[in-house]
Amino acid sequence: MNPADDTAARDARALYARRPEGVLSTLSLELPGYPFGSIVPHAADALGRPVILISEIAQHTRNIRADGRVSLTLADEGDDAQAAGRVTIVGDALPVPAAELDLVRARYQRRFPDSVRYHAQHDFSFFRIEPLRVRYIGGFGRIHWLSPEAFCRANPFAGRGEDGMAAHMDADHVAALRDYCRLHGFRLDDDERPCIAGIDAEGFEIRVGKRLLRIAFDAPAETAHEVRMALVALALRARQPAEAPV
Numbered sequence: 001m002n003p004a005d006d007t008a009a010r011d012a013r014a015l016y017a018r019r020p021e022g023v024l025s026t027l028s029l030e031l032p033g034y035p036f037g038s039i040v041p042h043a044a045d046a047l048g049r050p051v052i053l054i055s056e057i058a059q060h061t062r063n064i065r066a067d068g069r070v071s072l073t074l075a076d077e078g079d080d081a082q083a084a085g086r087v088t089i090v091g092d093a094l095p096v097p098a099a100e101l102d103l104v105r106a107r108y109q110r111r112f113p114d115s116v117r118y119h120a121q122h123d124f125s126f127f128r129i130e131p132l133r134v135r136y137i138g139g140f141g142r143i144h145w146l147s148p149e150a151f152c153r154a155n156p157f158a159g160r161g162e163d164g165m166a167a168h169m170d171a172d173h174v175a176a177l178r179d180y181c182r183l184h185g186f187r188l189d190d191d192e193r194p195c196i197a198g199i200d201a202e203g204f205e206i207r208v209g210k211r212l213l214r215i216a217f218d219a220p221a222e223t224a225h226e227v228r229m230a231l232v233a234l235a236l237r238a239r240q241p242a243e244a245p246v
Contacts, residue, residue, distance in 0.1 A: 013151065021039055022072050040072075044200070053127075176238075
């Protein structure tokens, strides 16, 4: 991969990680041949592919059951939508295999805890989007087509590693989590308790209620020790005195 594509893939993954929901486009059964758009939350699986939790009564689920070709579009916020970054993941939506459900469910529910309740109340199923190609636009003039191999990055901590790190931070380092939020301008009320929603090689998410904050690492972290060093460095940065205004 050339350097420009490598940078585009990294930036596309960063946008994908920080936008917890997007527009799912399916092929309509009601209006054959036309696209049907709906808003869905997503979480990455162990290999970085999007996972969605959808109800059997939803139109998009019926569409997918008939034809799994879909796209998922995520866009950054901004005053100028044409200048903001956006990612469109084009691929095939398939049910998550039974052998992978426990891992997928745990990661999804950590990111969206309310899904525990409505998953129990309705007939919801996990689907994974197997990317075919990814379109990334990073603003004017930054337009790239990316392969699944370039876009998707496996999470070295998926499973017990991620669970253990998240549990440790949530139990013993709430003050640090609050510092991270403050450093990134993410306002907390005194009675709000932040917690880890996910950790991967390129960063982590903090959840406060239904809000999510994605924080990228300065450099990829492939081991638990590297994650710890990155979190310590971030805490030290957060606790440095603010520079006095000139």
